[in-house]
Amino acid sequence: MANNKPVRAPCLDDTTANAVFVAVGRWSSLQSLVWARILGVRFGEKEFVSVVVLMFYQFGECDLEANGSAHANKKVTVVFVLGGPGSGKGTQCSNIVEHFGYTHLSAGDLLRAEIKSGSENGTMIQNMIKEGKIVPSEVTIKLLQRAIQENGNDKFLIDGFPRNEENRAAFESVTGIEPEFVLFFDCPEEEMEKRLLSRNQGREDDNIETIRKRFNVYMESSLPVIEYYKAKGKVRKINAARPIEEVFKAVKAVFTPESEKVVLKYMASGIDLHNGFLHLEGIQFTVVLIILRTRKVQFKEAIASILLLISTDISFFDRSAINFPITLHALLSVRDGNVFLRSLAFVVATDITLLVPRCITFA
Ligand SMILES: Nc1ncnc2c1ncn2[C@@H]1O[C@H](COP(=O)(O)OP(=O)(O)O)[C@@H](O)[C@H]1O
Ligand SMILES: Nc1ccn([C@H]2C[C@H](O)[C@@H](COP(=O)(O)OP(=O)(O)O)O2)c(=O)n1
Missing domain, CATH: 3.40.50.300 (P-loop containing nucleotide triphosphate hydrolases)
Structure with a gap:
């Protein structure tokens, strides 16, 4: 699992820190596209748009931080x-x-x-x-x-x-x-x-x-x-x-949000993914699995994809609200049975872009 503790990078003033922040975000988004190519997965138009939207989401956040007055009234x-x-x-x-x-x-x-x-x-x-x-x-x-x-x-x-x-x-x-x-x-x-x-x-x-x-x-x-x-x-x-x-x-x-509580009630108590606590990934696991199954994706493949997503942690963590629909869309867009590869590409695409900014908190 990824380490969620923020890494503190000292000695950077706000402007430099935010410039680095944006650069890292941009780089990692591009990286994810390169990764997808290396993995031999072609992004369809919709997937490409998803990644671009994600990049803008990230830039929007950085810009807000970079703007002094926005920061003061954050x-x-x-x-x-x-x-x-x-x-x-x-x-x-x-x-x-x-x-x-x-x-x-x-x-x-x-x-x-x-x-x-x-x-x-x-x-x-x-x-x-x-x-x-x-x-x-x-x-x-x-x-x-x-x-x-x-x-x-x-x-x-x-x-x-x-x-x-x-x-x-x-x-x-x-x-x-x-x-x-x-x-x-x-x-x-x-x-x-x-x-x-x-x-x-x-x-x-x-x-x-x-x-x-x-x-x-x-x-x-x-x-x-x-x-x-x-x-x-x-x-x-x-x-x-x-x-x-x-x-x-x-x-x-x-x-814990109400929606999560309802689903958690029906979750197998054995699924204990994070430090003894069920977070949102519990629901996502269930929902993704149910949807994949109703779309007749092989059970083994579906599980493999989900475990992969969970093991990389981020898709299923903090920013799941934005990450989840993208990941789900990726899984559903599989037509050639290559769930695993496509999922991997998307994990890379969504995770790296989200992981990097999330782990770095500038002092
Ligand atoms: N549920 C609890 N039962 C017994 N002792 C507790 C409990 N919660 C806190 N304590 C202890 O009581 C003391 C006061 O707790 P603390 O969290 O500092 O309270 P507050 O911040 O409300 O003043 C601490 O020594 C803490 O370890
Ligand atoms: N809003 C606040 C909070 C605390 N203080 C002051 C007065 C309080 O008695 C002390 C200690 O508060 P603190 O929240 O640390 O401790 P207790 O809840 O009393 O255990 O600080 C204050 O003046 N105004």
């Missing part, structure tokens, strides 16, 4: 992760990052980093955190905004924010971002207190006195924010008073 998906102190927000965010490709931005971590950096606001932030109080929105929002803009990803978990009405309204008016939904970890106070007292991260605010103050602030200021989003139908409530793995099972269900 379109992002944001999920707010809320819950009391010690409810397990950070712990579950790490799991979500690992399995669903989000970037985790913890408001608390950003504020603590700001204290460490020795910035002019450092002392004020430190005092407020020690008192369990909420730092003024403009400070936290600036940090969040910067983190979003500096990151190549477009999906963010914002953990521990908004913590009061002021946070919420200011974020909305400054960034114009509405959360996709709000993940709410519901946990009794006694359990949170127990967890915080044994967190052991050397945090100045994990002492019983400050913890009590934080609980009060949470009840008075943060719960109303959750109520606000509840009224908008945006809250996904998770019972967080369970073991970490059980909580994550519930979290996973929230992040």
